[in-house]
Amino acid sequence: MTVVTRFAPSPTGTLHVGNVRTALHNWLWARKHGGRFLLRIDDTDVERSKEEHVDAIRADLAWLGLDIDGEERQSARFALYEAEFEKLKAAGRVYACYETPEELDIRRKILLSRGLPPVYERKPADAPVPPGVAPHWRFRLDHDAPIEWTDLVRGDQHFEPKTMSDPVVRRADGSWLYLLPSVIDDIAMAITHVVRGEDHVSNTAAQIQMFQALGATPPAFAHEALLVGTEGKLSKRLGSLGMASLRDEGIEPAALVALLARLGTSDPVEPVTSVEPLVQGIDFARFGRAPARFDEGELALLNQKILHHTDHAAVASRLPLAIDAARWHAIRPNLMTVAEAADWAPVFDGPFDPPAADESDRPVLAAAAAAAPGIAWDADPWPALTAAVKEATGAKGRALFLPLRRALTGRDHGPDMAELLPLIDKDQALARLSAA
Numbered sequence: 001m002t003v004v005t006r007f008a009p010s011p012t013g014t015l016h017v018g019n020v021r022t023a024l025h026n027w028l029w030a031r032k033h034g035g036r037f038l039l040r041i042d043d044t045d046v047e048r049s050k051e052e053h054v055d056a057i058r059a060d061l062a063w064l065g066l067d068i069d070g071e072e073r074q075s076a077r078f079a080l081y082e083a084e085f086e087k088l089k090a091a092g093r094v095y096a097c098y099e100t101p102e103e104l105d106i107r108r109k110i111l112l113s114r115g116l117p118p119v120y121e122r123k124p125a126d127a128p129v130p131p132g133v134a135p136h137w138r139f140r141l142d143h144d145a146p147i148e149w150t151d152l153v154r155g156d157q158h159f160e161p162k163t164m165s166d167p168v169v170r171r172a173d174g175s176w177l178y179l180l181p182s183v184i185d186d187i188a189m190a191i192t193h194v195v196r197g198e199d200h201v202s203n204t205a206a207q208i209q210m211f212q213a214l215g216a217t218p219p220a221f222a223h224e225a226l227l228v229g230t231e232g233k234l235s236k237r238l239g240s241l242g243m244a245s246l247r248d249e250g251i252e253p254a255a256l257v258a259l260l261a262r263l264g265t266s267d268p269v270e271p272v273t274s275v276e277p278l279v280q281g282i283d284f285a286r287f288g289r290a291p292a293r294f295d296e297g298e299l300a301l302l303n304q305k306i307l308h309h310t311d312h313a314a315v316a317s318r319l320p321l322a323i324d325a326a327r328w329h330a331i332r333p334n335l336m337t338v339a340e341a342a343d344w345a346p347v348f349d350g351p352f353d354p355p356a357a358d359e360s361d362r363p364v365l366a367a368a369a370a371a372a373p374g375i376a377w378d379a380d381p382w383p384a385l386t387a388a389v390k391e392a393t394g395a396k397g398r399a400l401f402l403p404l405r406r407a408l409t410g411r412d413h414g415p416d417m418a419e420l421l422p423l424i425d426k427d428q429a430l431a432r433l434s435a436a
């Protein structure tokens with residue numbers, strides 16, 4: 001059996017961290033099992049679906065490195081839905097309903113006021129059909145067949161169909177609701193695992209009977225606990241936190257992938273630059289039932305750690321030409337984002353105005369300016385330079401290193417000077433030391 005998963009966003013908006021997490025888990029599962037990962041665009045709502053969102057979804061998945069093995073669009077599959085719908089109708093599993101939304105609302109309120117569950121009440125088969133009213137359509141749940149499945153995250157699930165309303169599957173204007181087309185597609189695309197948020201659990205109960213009514217065995221289901229913000233709720237910020245803003249903040253796709261793969265599982269979040277351990281490690285049995293907390297601070301920190309061992313080749317296209325592999329290697333332990341690397345280009349090659357030196361630092365800098373011309377820049381110049389200055393001035397420790405670092409880089413902190421100095425243009429370094 002080939003594992004086939006799908007990510008099924010509705011293109012009514014762009015992706016946010018919550019649905020990217022679902023996409024990632026589907027992708028990891030397919031890759032772990034050598035299977036296929038499909039992108040299914042759930043665009044049955046023609047009004048609200050936008051082509052620009054479809055493009056953005058594709059671009060975001062590509063940015064994250066979640067390659068797809070096929071793309072399907074629900075709007076191209078209406079003929080199939082129609083045919084399957086007719087079969088269910090003929091079998092008495094979908095039926096016409098004529099209530100107006102107002103009537104349904106009143107019935108609901110009456111039931112609730114009597115302390116009863118607001119379950120839809122079926123009309124008797126011989127109930128009169130109001131003339132001139134286009135019906136909407138419901139799926140008839142089989143009340144005698146308890147619904148059970150072993151969820152890969154949640155364990156054994158049990159639903160009593162009697163306590164559930166027959167779900168509406170098609171509106172009076174002929175448009176489709178999400179439930180039935182999704183099942184028809186999951187069957188047609190031979191989906192083996194449906195991985196999605198736990199907000200779909202009660203949909204799954206109804207959909208399991210739809211699979212059966214269409215003569216198919218339901219796939220396996222994994223319903224993951226929802227993602228919440230640090231304050232413990234699904235914050236507005238989290239719901240709208242899109243890939244574009246994360247990209248602008250300098251978040252690397254690898255950091256987001258590393259965090260979302262493991263958040264809410266019993267495996268630790270680790271600063272991995274390769275997805276391989278994440279692919280091998282995904283295991284729904286290790287997913288927790290409690291909501292997973294997404295912390296932007298944790299993401300920024302992970303981003304930083306990942307940059308610190310990211311190879312030059314992986315980021316070269318986003319770096320100024322001046323930042324070659326050796327320079328990248330020297331500065332990466334001090335970066336929070338790749339974009340910050342550009343700030344270092346003038347440190348290496350100029351233009352660069354050294355900060356005005358403290359009076360007390362002048363002897364050290366003068367000694368350095370005197371010694372530097374005689375030092376070979378291609379053979380460990382830093383130990384040679386500091387040894388010469390120490391000998392000339394007696395300065396040591398911080399009083400020796402800090403004035404030099406400041407004059408040469410303009411900063412009090414930064415990369416290891418022994419690694420950095422040979423990468424700074426020698427004439428530039430001499431000019432800075434003399435100017436200070």
Ligand code: GLU
Nearest residue numbers: 008009010042182195196
């Ligand atoms: N379009 C649905 C959603 O975004 C898909 C749910 C599913 O994975 O079946 O919620």
